[in-house]
Amino acid sequence: MTNYQPVAQTERIQTIDILRGVALLGILLMNIQEFGLTEASLHQLVRGPHGGNYWLQTIIHALFEHKMRALFSMLFGAGIILFLAKNRTGAGMATPELFIRRQMWLIAFGLVNALVLLWFGDILFHYGIVGILLFPFNRLPARTLLVCAVVVGLIYSGKNYWNFAEQKQKYEKYQTVVALEKKNKKVKLTDEQKDDKSAWEGIVKGAKYDQKADKADIIAMRSDYATVWNHMVPKIQSMEAPFFYQIILWDVVSMMLLGMALFKWGFFSNRLTTRDYALLALGGLLIGQTIAWLSLPSYELKITNISKYISTSVVPLAEVLMPFERGFTAIGWASLVLLLYRSGIGAWLWKALRAVGQMAFTNYLMQSVLCTLFFFGYGFGYFGDLKFYQLYFIVAEIWLIQLVFSVAWLHYFRFGPLEWLWRSLTYGERQPMRLTPPAPLETPILS
Incomplete structure (x- = not known):
């Protein structure tokens, strides 16, 4: 029998929708930085005087950077x-x-998000590919999935260490050439030695703040659509191809496998005891945040002085520990949310978050539309114009729009507009959209 009806509201796992809503809104805390400011401007907050904007950026980095996306990936694995x-x-x-x-x-929607909406940080393309790769894993027991998640996480750490080791090798070759030049100022360098010297000098130059290049970047992003597109495409291509296969693939795979394991244990469906969730919230946040704050000096040194970072570091602490920092913190945040949900406080908030999570696909692309139109030149052109803290006024406004819109939309429809389109394309048939209103009660005129 044909079965392509949407999941009934009574069949949905409400806690998964709530957690998906929290993760989706949380992702904007980091994405807004890339939507509204250049990477160079963000790094200047670390290099410059440590005022309020620096501390706001640091707290957000420690608490949420990569962690909300990790939770979103886990939930996709459960899905x-x-x-x-x-x-x-x-x-x-x-x-x-x-x-x-x-x-x-x-995958197709991800390409639209990246190449049409011009959001270089798109994750839909990556999720589409990784989901296909993980298809054979869905029947594995939870423990095996957890082991696989840890192994892939270690590969992710290894890839980061490998990149660090390559840079260290370049630095050592540069030092050898510099020492040779100091010893004999008239020495004639070979082509290989010249390449060794210029390779490291290029890395150092790329890590320094270039005010002229930063201004050119801002001007390009405040221009018309064609100019912004030409400016963004190289970065988009890098994210969707080489960077994905080198780094992001291992990141997403590890978190999805972890999410599949947690789902099989009943974590996302609210089946654990309150004591279990309390221990996971405390342990996850304690371990994850300890790693985050211990890794912070390494992360900042790489931005402020890459030569010192490479020469004095034995291990790139922030990069190597990243998978575990993200995993523990994401589990801690999810456990805390489920504990609060169980308390029964704020039923209206859980309803709104559930609606946002149920329409996560629509809301994710809506964030791209709203932010690119607000910041990029073919919209309002505020790119590079706001202070760091002012970005979070925009975040609050988008959160409010999405919370209200999601609740209002699902009052009349079964699921979000893009969820409807995605399902209809998947099943090859137009899906029912409107909620069927309940039939009016018949009241007899005469008793």
Whole structure:
């Protein structure tokens, strides 16, 4: 029998929707920085006087940087199991085929988000590819999935260490050449030695603040759509291709595998005891934040003085510990949210967060639309114009818009507009959209 009806409201796991809503809104805390300011401007906050903007950036970095995206990835991993666990047919396809089709459409939406909406930090393209890769893992037991997540996380750490080791090697070759020049000022360098020297000098130059280049970047982003597109495409191509396969792939795979394991243990579906969630919240945040704050000096030194960072560091602490910092902190935040949900306080907030999470696809792309139109030149052109703290007024406004919009929309419709489009494309048939109003009660005129 054909079965392509949307999941009924009573069948949805409310806590997954709530956590997805929290993660989605939390992601904007970091993304807004890239939407509104240049990377050079953000690094200047670390290099310059440590005022209020520096501390705001530092606190957000420690508490939320990569952690909300990690939680979002975990929930996507849980969603893989949820989709494949239900018998579905549509467009002449069985569940596995529909899943692959679903992921292929997600890849297409990701390309639209990156190449049309011009958000270089898109994750839909990555999720689409990784979801297909993880398809065979969905039947593994939770412990095996956890082991796989740890192994992939270690590979991620290893990749970061490898990059660090390559830079250290370049620095050592540079030092050898400089020592040779000091010893004999008239020495004629070979082509290889010249390359060794210029390679490290290029790295140092790229790490320094270039005011002229920064201004040119801002001018380009405040220009018309064609200019912004030409300026952004190289960065988008790097994120969607080489950087993805070198770094992001391992990051996303590890978190999705962890999410699949946690789902099988009942973590996301609110099945653990209150004591378990309390211990996970305390332990996760304590371990994750300890790693975050211990790694902070290494992270900042890389920005302020890359030569000292490479020469004095044995291990790139921030990069190597990143998978574990993210994993523990994300679990801690999720556990804390579930504890608060169990308390029964603020039912209106949980309803709104659940609506945002149920419409996560629509809301994620809405953030791209709202932010690019506000900051980029073909919209209001505020790129590079706001102070760091002012970015979070925009975050608050977008949060409010999405909370209200999501609740209002789901009052009349089964799911968000892009969720409807995605499902319709996946199943090859237009899905029911409007909620069926309840039939009026018939009251007899005469008793």
